[in-house]
Amino acid sequence: MSTGTSTGMSTRAPGLSFGGELRSEWIKLRSLRSTLWCYLIMVLLMIGLGLLLAGTISAPASGTPALSHDGQQSTWVRIATLGVGFATLVSAVLGALVITGEYGTGMIRSTFAAVPKRLPAILAKALVFGVTTFVVAFVGLVITALVSAPLLPDKGITPDFGDGKVWVAVAGGAGYIALLGLLALGIGLIVRSSAAGIAAALGLVLVVPIILQILASVTRAAWPSNIAAFLPSGAGSKLYAYPGAAAESLTPGRGGGAGSAAASAADLITLDSWQALLVLIGWVVVALVIGGILVKRRDA
Amino acid sequence: MIEAVGLTKRYGAKTAVDDISFQVKPGMVTGFLGPNGAGKSTTMRLIVGLDRPTSGSVTVNGSRYAELKAPLREVGVLLDAKAVHTGRTAENHLLALAATHGIRRRRVDEVIALTGLESVARRRVGGFSLGMGQRLGIAAALLGDPSILILDEPVNGLDPEGVIWVRELTRHLAGEGRTIFLSSHLMTEMAQTADHIIVLGRGRVIADAPVATIEAMATGTAVHVRTPDSERFAAVLTRAGGTLTHPEPDLLEVTGLAAPQIGELAAQERVVLHELSPVGGSLEDAYLALTQDEVEYHAGGTAAA
Numbered sequence: 132m133s134t135g136t137s138t139g140m141s142t143r144a145p146g147l148s149f150g151g152e153l154r155s156e157w158i159k160l161r162s163l164r165s166t167l168w169c170y171l172i173m174v175l176l177m178i179g180l181g182l183l184l185a186g187t188i189s190a191p192a193s194g195t196p197a198l199s200h201d202g203q204q205s206t207w208v209r210i211a212t213l214g215v216g217f218a219t220l221v222s223a224v225l226g227a228l229v230i231t232g233e234y235g236t237g238m239i240r241s242t243f244a245a246v247p248k249r250l251p252a253i254l255a256k257a258l259v260f261g262v263t264t265f266v267v268a269f270v271g272l273v274i275t276a277l278v279s280a281p282l283l284p285d286k287g288i289t290p291d292f293g294d295g296k297v298w299v300a301v302a303g304g305a306g307y308i309a310l311l312g313l314l315a316l317g318i319g320l321i322v323r324s325s326a327a328g329i330a331a332a333l334g335l336v337l338v339v340p341i342i343l344q345i346l347a348s349v350t351r352a353a354w355p356s357n358i359a360a361f362l363p364s365g366a367g368s369k370l371y372a373y374p375g376a377a378a379e380s381l382t383p384g385r386g387g388g389a390g391s392a393a394a395s396a397a398d399l400i401t402l403d404s405w406q407a408l409l410v411l412i413g414w415v416v417v418a419l420v421i422g423g424i425l426v427k428r429r430d431a
Numbered sequence: 432m433i434e435a436v437g438l439t440k441r442y443g444a445k446t447a448v449d450d451i452s453f454q455v456k457p458g459m460v461t462g463f464l465g466p467n468g469a470g471k472s473t474t475m476r477l478i479v480g481l482d483r484p485t486s487g488s489v490t491v492n493g494s495r496y497a498e499l500k501a502p503l504r505e506v507g508v509l510l511d512a513k514a515v516h517t518g519r520t521a522e523n524h525l526l527a528l529a530a531t532h533g534i535r536r537r538r539v540d541e542v543i544a545l546t547g548l549e550s551v552a553r554r555r556v557g558g559f560s561l562g563m564g565q566r567l568g569i570a571a572a573l574l575g576d577p578s579i580l581i582l583d584e585p586v587n588g589l590d591p592e593g594v595i596w597v598r599e600l601t602r603h604l605a606g607e608g609r610t611i612f613l614s615s616h617l618m619t620e621m622a623q624t625a626d627h628i629i630v631l632g633r634g635r636v637i638a639d640a641p642v643a644t645i646e647a648m649a650t651g652t653a654v655h656v657r658t659p660d661s662e663r664f665a666a667v668l669t670r671a672g673g674t675l676t677h678p679e680p681d682l683l684e685v686t687g688l689a690a691p692q693i694g695e696l697a698a699q700e701r702v703v704l705h706e707l708s709p710v711g712g713s714l715e716d717a718y719l720a721l722t723q724d725e726v727e728y729h730a731g732g733t734a735a736a
Contacts, residue, residue: 143535145501146500146501146504146532146533147500147503147531147532148531148532148533149502151530151531151533152530152531153533154530154531155530155531156527157528158523158526158527158530159516159519159523161528162519162520162527163516163519164518164519165518176544232516233516236513236515236516236517236518237511237513237515238514238515238516239514240459240481240510240511240514241514241515241524241528241571243481244479244481244502244508244510244514245502245503245505245528245531245532246502247479247480247496247497247499247502248497252531306502317550320708329594381506388470415518428483430476430481430483431480431481431482
């Protein structure tokens with residue numbers, strides 16, 4: 132072989148590192164307008180919907196008993212997290228775009244030329260997106276809880292800021308938003324097209340629960356509702372509920388299409404919040420693992 | 432040094448690269464030449480591990496690309512100008528790539544200046560012309576100051592000034608001892624840039640030789656005959672087995688007969704000759720001759736007269 136192949140040009144400086152890949156993905160995430168728009172819309176939706184609900188609920192009529200402490204806290208949490216459902220749709224769109232945007236534009240080839248083992252780049256991307264989305268969603272939900280609080284004493288609700296369970300529920304809502312975004316990222320990794328990725332992710336969150344709800348009311352059986360409880364939306368809805376006192380909440384429970392009047396309550400599966408968290412993490416892991424295997428095998 | 436051994440890539444039933452072996456050596460510009468669809472881009476993607484070979488292997492500086500500790504510092508690659516997110520600015524694109532390898536911002540500014548992108552660095556890539564896209568792709572390839580540079584059709588879309596710039600840049604980098612592997616479907620461009628040429632046709636290596644050798648392959652194919660008596664002499668030459676074209680009233684271009692034979696015929700027939708000269712084959716002719724049978728889709732059927 133001839134000499135002088137790499138005349139010291141490639142040895143003096145640092146090489147590829149996971150820290151560098153994380154920084155790279157952070158630069159990528161914050162340098163796209165779609166990211167800024169999605170996060171802005173997410174936070175505005177949370178605050179707007181929270182204020183809307185806080186402003187429009189009515190105080191209990193005179194003569195009826197006041198809400199218990201838990202009932203008041205639960206209502207406050209409901210108000211603060213009203214935007215979570217919509218926020219998950221936004222984070223699903225963004226999560227899919229974060230990866231399918233690279234496939235659509237050809238950027239993925241630059242990414243994989245820089246990180247030829249590929250999986251570290253995907254992992255870095257998922258981490259950066261997941262953490263950023265969690266932080267943005269958490270901040271948005273905390274702001275919503277704080278700005279809606281002054282409207283509540285008129286409605287017979289006295290927010291208790293020292294109640295840790297409120298902030299756990301708020302963090303749970305942010306976690307649900309981030310995990311659903313990651314699920315969409317995994318789906319995007321599998322399908323590689325923005326349109327297909329967004330459609331699949333939103334279909335799973337929006338359409339499948341409705342189909343199950345219809346099935347539940349037609350068949351009058353418990354199984355459609357039980358399946359729905361394990362869907363991302365069904366499990367996610369358990370993450371941001373104020374524990375206990377659900378019956379006293381002023382807004383109806385959301386997600387999953389649970390609550391078929393026909394199926395007896397005993398047959399219905401109800402997940403605890405920690406179980407729901409595991410179910411949701413399971414969805415994310417399965418999608419990312421399938422996506423990761425495909426990424427490793429496919430030509431880019 | 433890039434080394435391919437028995438490299439093969441099939442997409443379904445179609446074989447894009449068919450059992451090719453070659454070496455690209457440091458210190459020179461190696462041209463990778465072939466008609467569109469010959470498998471040049473596929474080969475380049477195989478080198479940097481974006482596509483997985485069906486069989487065979489290819490190494491850079493002795494290792495598989497995916498096993499390099501710092502791929503961007505060893506190999507710079509321009510695959511196509513579109514491997515960029517259109518919504519990001521050129522500067523952020525380069526910063527994101529640089530970050531993976533801990534390459535400093537100063538180097539990003541350097542390659543921006545080197546490729547003449549200062550005025551558009553903060554604009555989003557979606558609005559770039561093809562030429563600016565190529566410059567950005569070259570900037571990205573140079574980020575890690577690599578010892579191997581792989582450029583797929585780098586002059587595509589560049590203005591004449593840009594073409595000369597790429598030519599001088601690649602010659603300069605080769606002069607520093609780097610390995611430069613440059614693809615093109617334009618023979619004339621290669622003739623001015625490359626030291627060594629690998630010709631690819633339908634996924635196979637047709638020729639792998641220094642530029643001079645490739646040029647020599649095509650010499651002596653035609654003879655120019657200038658005579659005031661062209662009508663009569665044309666008939667004579669045709670009878671003797673020559674194939675003629677008649678580009679000017681007193682000029683005949685003869686193939687199938689060597690110059691001495693034509694001279695003897697002229698003496699026998701007492702035809703006055705003003706010129707009798709073998710035409711030195713250009714690289715373009717050599718290329719056409721080499722790839723004529725390998726072009727997948729002929730335009731109109733007849734490629735050459």
